Amino acid sequence: MAESEDTKKMVTLKSNDDKEFEVEEAAIIQSEMIKNMIEDGCATSVIPLPNIDSKTLTKVIEYLNKHITKDEDEDEDEDEADDKGKAVETGEEDDLKEFDEQFVSVDWEELFDIIMAANYLNIHELMELCCQSAADRLKNKSVRAVREMLKITNDLTEEEEREIINDAPWAFEGPEIDDTVN
Template sequence: MESSSLVTEQKKMLILKSSDGEYFELEESIAVQCGTIKNLVEDDFSHIPLPNVDAKTLRKIIEYMKKHAQKNDSNEEEIKDFDEKFVQGTFNDVYELLHAANYLHNSGLMDLLCQSIADRIKDKSVKAVREIFNVTNDYTPEEEAKVRMEHLWAHEGGEIDESLD
């Protein structure tokens, strides 16, 4: 008599804790897309506190990681569409995601978000970029005038508009 047994693969799960105390359960194979998490897993952590990532942001990052864990040659267009929709949102939301992706060391997500921000500030004036990134102009009026004359092209361009909402 032949015996058959059903062998199921047990997926190792991790518990991620956001900065505002929310818990998320995620497969280790997906979570290790982030270098920070991968390093902690290598040190035998299964409950991972993420003090620099709030729940709203972590939820979005998990959505991204799950989708990209499914990436293969046959669904590249689907992933591309997902990425385009993923970066739609306010500039501040994308910027928050960027900070979290940097902290988590997720290079694929960092590349996507940096490109989105670059696309949004493309053709903006120096004044607009300073305002967007809250950069203080430390030039004296004379220095500003000199730089402006030397680099006229950098001072042309649009101001802040709906692309940064």
């Protein structure tokens, strides 16, 4: 039996730009940090999140709502036919995979904001998804492209860089910046 809208426990989160978001507890406990706060009784009112802006928090909440764990529902539905459940799970997995692909199709800076938020909130699955997306975007890029994408300042002199290029020319091969960055 599913919970009604009125009986769902809600948690209020406050972004660093003072916007408040009411989130279902079942969704937000995917964050180890907030789950621990709730279990320890520290989340009695509004939970301030000084490291996350409202735009990023909106994206994180969107992810959490889509990935609400079905553990409670699975316990209740255990007596139902297994073959029906497997068909539904496969469809849900495909939907989640498609959602995840679209979710990480954001610009580079927004992806890093989400990574930082996932790290701060200790949301393992979101962190893994976003880091994989970042790694895929960096894959096979030239050193110059990676430096530019990650905004890394080259502190080598031209002579030092030429020496490195001579020692490991393969490291400087690969495509430059392209549309996979955004």
